[in-house]
């Protein structure tokens with residue numbers, strides 16, 4: 001059973017179509033919802049939580065209709081909003097206990113669950129300090145804790161790494177991954193930073209202008225392609241592009257299909273001997289072989305090309321065609 005499914009979901013604001021007949025099924029696990037600013041990610045989450053009404057179309061969360069079961073849905077679902085929702089002059093404990101009570105937990109279990117959850121997000125030692133004195137990373141963790149405190153089956157995390165430095169971002173991503181793997185809670189996480197989602201998500205959904213661009217497993221997005229990325233350097237004074245082009249021409253003369261790919265060459269793998277041909281050609285031309293590895297699709301290519309094909313115009317430009 002999908003945790004979220006939408007059918008022809010449309011939301012218009014005056015002059016703006018935020019969601020445009022979006023039809024989508026999201027399964028269990030950690031799913032990344034990717035889109036540029038204004039793509040419609042937050043609007044979708046708000047509709048799924050029953051906080052916004054769709055203009056037309058249908059949506060179900062955990063098999064419950066958002067139009068008729070919004071309150072029940074919120075009992076089973078946690079939500080970490082994008083913007084700051086914290087009260088500065090209360091402690092993390094008081095805030096999270098309050099949110100647990102709002103979610104319907106009795107006082108004793110609200111306190112117990114709050115202590116557990118703050119420990120999981122790494123704030124146990126600091127739990128009685130006022131939130132107003134917290135760093136951005138700590139504030140994001142409090143927001144995450146309140147989304148988890150009532151033991152939901154599904155959490156929506158809206159841009160959880162916003163404003164974090166690289167270390168804080170890595171820690172937050174690890175935490176999100178653990179929510180999915182250790183606690184078995186399904187996660188839908190939005191981000192405009194594609195690399196993050198490659199790291200932690202099982203599935204990726206890409207929306208653009210309120211429409212579905214692509215939905216598939218991360219493995220499918222980043223699968224290995226039958227193309228070698230090759231980078232060479234010259235030991236003489238010739239520049240890096242010159243070395244790349246000399247190598248490209250020599251490989252093409254040996255019957256390989258080669259394209260320029262920035263500083264590198266993209267070489268189609270004809271068979272197992274392709275690796276040897278590349279190595280021997282570099283040696284013959286007295287070029288240093290900096291790298292030679294099989295290429296992976298990148299999620300970013302979905303945005304650049306409008307479809308997840310590895311061949312952009314730049315990459316298709318042939319060098320040294322015989």
Ligand SMILES: Nc1ncnc2c1ncn2[C@@H]1O[C@H](COP(=O)(O)OP(=O)(O)OP(=O)(O)O)[C@@H](O)[C@H]1O
Nearest residue numbers: 013014016018035036037038039040041042043044
């Ligand atoms: N309450 C609203 N009134 C009018 N327009 C809105 C409203 N909420 C969203 N929009 C518009 O709908 C579009 C989608 O917005 P949304 O916030 O869902 O995008 P997003 O993908 O979450 O982007 P961001 O990461 O910038 O929040 C945008 O053009 C936005 O300006």
